[in-house]
Amino acid sequence: MIDTYVIPLIKILFVLNATLIxxxxxxxxERKVIAWVQVRLGPxxxxxxxxxxxxxxxxxxxxxxxxxxxxxxxxxxTAAPIIVMVPALITFAVIPFGPTVHMFGRDIPLYITDVNVxxxxxxxxxxxxxxxxILGGWASNSKFPLLASLRASxxxxxxxxxxxxxxxxxxxxxxxxxxxxxxxxxxNANLWFIFVQPVAFVLFFIGGLAETNRAPFDxxxxxxxxxxxxxxxxxxxxxALFFLAEYANMIVVSAVATTLFLGGWLAPFPNVxxxxxxxxxxxxxxxxxxxxxxxxxxxxxxxxxxxxxxDQLMRLGWKVLIPVAIxxxxxxxxxxxxx
Amino acid sequence: MVLxxxxxxxxxxxxxxRRNIIVxxxxxxxxxxxxxxxxxxxxxxLQNGIGQVFAIFVIAVAAAxxxxxxxxxxxxxxxxxxxxxxxxxxxxx
Amino acid sequence: xxxxxxxxxxxxxxxxxxxxVITTKNTVHAVLFxxxxxxxxxxxxxxxxxxxxxxxxxxxxxxxxxxxxxxxxMLVNLKRQPEDHSSPQRRPWLGFALSAVVLAxxxxxxxxxxxxxPADPHTMQNSDLAxxxxxxxxxxxxTDYLIPFEVASMLxxxxxxxxxxxxxxxx
Numbered sequence: 001m002i003d004t005y006v007i008p009l010i011k012i013l014f015v016l017n018a019t020l021i022x023x024x025x026x027x028x029x030e031r032k033v034i035a036w037v038q039v040r041l042g043p044x045x046x047x048x049x050x051x052x053x054x055x056x057x058x059x060x061x062x063x064x065x066x067x068x069x070x071x072x073x074x075x076x077x078t079a080a081p082i083i084v085m086v087p088a089l090i091t092f093a094v095i096p097f098g099p100t101v102h103m104f105g106r107d108i109p110l111y112i113t114d115v116n117v118x119x120x121x122x123x124x125x126x127x128x129x130x131x132x133x134i135l136g137g138w139a140s141n142s143k144f145p146l147l148a149s150l151r152a153s154x155x156x157x158x159x160x161x162x163x164x165x166x167x168x169x170x171x172x173x174x175x176x177x178x179x180x181x182x183x184x185x186x187x188n189a190n191l192w193f194i195f196v197q198p199v200a201f202v203l204f205f206i207g208g209l210a211e212t213n214r215a216p217f218d219x220x221x222x223x224x225x226x227x228x229x230x231x232x233x234x235x236x237x238x239x240a241l242f243f244l245a246e247y248a249n250m251i252v253v254s255a256v257a258t259t260l261f262l263g264g265w266l267a268p269f270p271n272v273x274x275x276x277x278x279x280x281x282x283x284x285x286x287x288x289x290x291x292x293x294x295x296x297x298x299x300x301x302x303x304x305x306x307x308x309x310x311d312q313l314m315r316l317g318w319k320v321l322i323p324v325a326i327x328x329x330x331x332x333x334x335x336x337x338x339x
Numbered sequence: 340m341v342l343x344x345x346x347x348x349x350x351x352x353x354x355x356x357r358r359n360i361i362v363x364x365x366x367x368x369x370x371x372x373x374x375x376x377x378x379x380x381x382x383x384x385l386q387n388g389i390g391q392v393f394a395i396f397v398i399a400v401a402a403a404x405x406x407x408x409x410x411x412x413x414x415x416x417x418x419x420x421x422x423x424x425x426x427x428x429x430x431x432x
Numbered sequence: 433x434x435x436x437x438x439x440x441x442x443x444x445x446x447x448x449x450x451x452x453v454i455t456t457k458n459t460v461h462a463v464l465f466x467x468x469x470x471x472x473x474x475x476x477x478x479x480x481x482x483x484x485x486x487x488x489x490x491x492x493x494x495x496x497x498x499x500x501x502x503x504x505x506m507l508v509n510l511k512r513q514p515e516d517h518s519s520p521q522r523r524p525w526l527g528f529a530l531s532a533v534v535l536a537x538x539x540x541x542x543x544x545x546x547x548x549x550p551a552d553p554h555t556m557q558n559s560d561l562a563x564x565x566x567x568x569x570x571x572x573x574x575t576d577y578l579i580p581f582e583v584a585s586m587l588x589x590x591x592x593x594x595x596x597x598x599x600x601x602x603x
Contacts, residue, residue: 120487127495383480399584403591405497409504410598
C-alpha cells in the first residue's frame with residue numbers, strides 16, 4: 001500500500017518542485033550566461049549577484065494585469081499555456097535519476113515509474129505540446145500570432161520526425177524502449193552511447209534545439225519576428241507560463257539526452273574495474289552534472305549563433321536531418337547484424 | 340465491446356448528420372477508433388497479439404486516409420470557398 | 433474491482449467526448465474534443481495492457497492526425513457556421529434510424545452471442561503479452577505479418593505523395 005501509492009506520490013512532488021524551481025532559476029542562469037558571453041555582468045541588483053532576480057520577476061508577472069483580447073475564445077486562451085506546460089512536466093515521470101538506493105529500510109528506485117515504452121512515451125508527449133502553441137496563436141484572435149503559431153508548429157512537427165528517426169537507431173543499439181533498460185545497457189556495454197552513436201547524438205541535439213524553439217531556431221518567438229510570435233497577446237502569468245514551459249522543455253531535452261547518450265546516472269566508463277572510484281559520487285549527482293552541461297550548451301549556442309530563416313530551417317529539417325537519420329538507422333542495423 | 344458499439348454508433352450518426360465536411364471526417368476517425376477498441380479488447384481477452392498488430396495497421400491506414408482527405412478538402416476549398424457538404428456538388432449536372 | 437471502475441470512468445470520458453465532437457457548433461472545439469477523445473482511448477489501451485498501441489495512438493493519432501485537422505481548420509478559417517440552412521434532400525431521421533439499426537444489431541450479438549466470463553485483470557496484467565508487450569508485437573510484425581507491414585509502408589508513401597500533390601498550389 002505504501003509502496004505503490006505513497007512513495008511515488010512523494011517522488012512526484014519532489015520532482016515537480018525541483019523542476020519548477022530549476023525552471024525559475026533557468027531564467028536567471030540564461031541572462032547571466034548570455035551576459036558573460038557578451039562581456040557584461042547581467043542582473044546584479046536584486047540580492048547578491050542577482051540571485052533573487054527570478055523572485056522579483058515572478059512577483060512582477062503575477063501583479064501584472066491579465067488581459068484577454070475581446071472576441072478571443074476564453075477557454076482555449078486560458079488552456080493554451082497549460083497545454084504547453086503539462087507535457088514538459090509529465091515527461092519527468094519516466095526519466096531515471098539514479099540507481100536503486102536503500103533509504104529508510106526500503107529499496108527505493110530513483111525514478112517515478114518504469115514504463116516499458118518509456119522512450120516512445122516521451123516522444124508522444126512532446127507531440128502533444130505542439131497543441132498549446134497552435135491554440136495559443138489561434139485563440140488570440142489576431143493575424144500575427146496565428147501566422148506565427150502555424151509556422152512554429154510546422155517547425156515542431158517537422159523536427160519531430162527527424163528526432164524520432166534518430167531515436168530509432170538508438171533504440172536498436174540499446175535493445176529496449178524502457179529508459180531504465182537503456183541506462184542498464186550502457187552499464188553492460190561499459191560505454192556511454194555517445195561513443196557508439198555520435199551521429200545520433202548530434203542529430204538529437206540539433207533536433208532538440210528545434211523542438212524547444214530555442215536559438216538558432218527560435219523564429220517563432222523572437223521579438224523581432226512577426227511582432228513577438230504566438231504569445232503576443234499574452235500578458236502576466238500566462239506569458240510567464242509559456243516561457244517557463246519553454247525552459248522546462250529545455251530541461252526535459254537535456255535530461256533525455258543525458259539518459260540516452262551520456263549514461264544517465266552512470267559514472268564515465270561504467271562497470272570498468274579500475275575506474276570504480278568514480279562510483280563514490282552518487283548517481284544523481286552525475287545526472288545533475290550532465291544535465292547541467294547540456295543546459296549550458298543550450299545557452300551557449302543561443303548566445304553565439306545567429307537565427308535561421310524560416311525556409312532555411314525547414315530545408316535543414318526535411319532535406320538534411322531526416323536523410324542523415326535514416327542513413328544512421330540503416331548503418332546501425334547493418335552493424336548490429338554483422339556484430 | 341458495448342463501448343465500441345456505442346462509439347461506432349456515435350461516429351455513424353456524426354457522419355450522417357453534420358454538414359461540415361471536417362466534422363464528417365472526424366466522425367470517420369471516431370468510427371475507426373471504435374474498431375480499434377474492439378480489436379484491442381479481443382486481443383486482451385484472448386491474449387493474442389494479432390489484435391494489437393491489426394490495430395496498428397488500422398491506425399496507419401487512418402493516417403494515410405486523413406492526409407489525403409484533408410488534401411482533397413484543401414484543394415476543393417481553394418476552388419469553391421465552401422465546406423458545406425451540400426454545396427459540394429461538382430459531379431451533379 | 434478497481435479495474436472495472438477505471439474502465440467505466442474512462443469509457444464515460446470516451447463517449448462523452450465523442451458526443452461533444454459531433455454536436456459542437458464551433459469546429460475548433462470539435463477538434464479539441466477529438467483530441468481528448470483520443471487521449472481517453474489511449475488510457476483505455478493502457479488499461480487493457482496494450483501499452484505500445486497506447487503510445488502509438490497518442491503519437492500518431494492525437495499528435496499527428498489531429499494536428500493536421502487543426503491546420504486545415506485554421507487555413508479554411510471557419511467563422512460562420514455552415515449549418516445555417518437545411519437542404520431539402522437531407523433527411524436527418526435517416527441518420528438516426530441507421531444508427532439505431534446498427535446498435536440493435538450489435539446489442540443482439542452481445543445478448544445472444546454466448547460469451548464466456550470476463551477476464552481476470554490480475555492474471556491478464558502479468559501475462560506474457562502484457563509484460564513484454566513491445567517485444568511480442570515486434571516479433572509478430574516482423575515474422576508473421578511482414579507482408580502487410582511492407583504494404584502499409586507503401587500505402588503511407590503513396591498517401592504522402594498524393595497529399596503533397598493535392599495540396600500544391602501550382603503543379
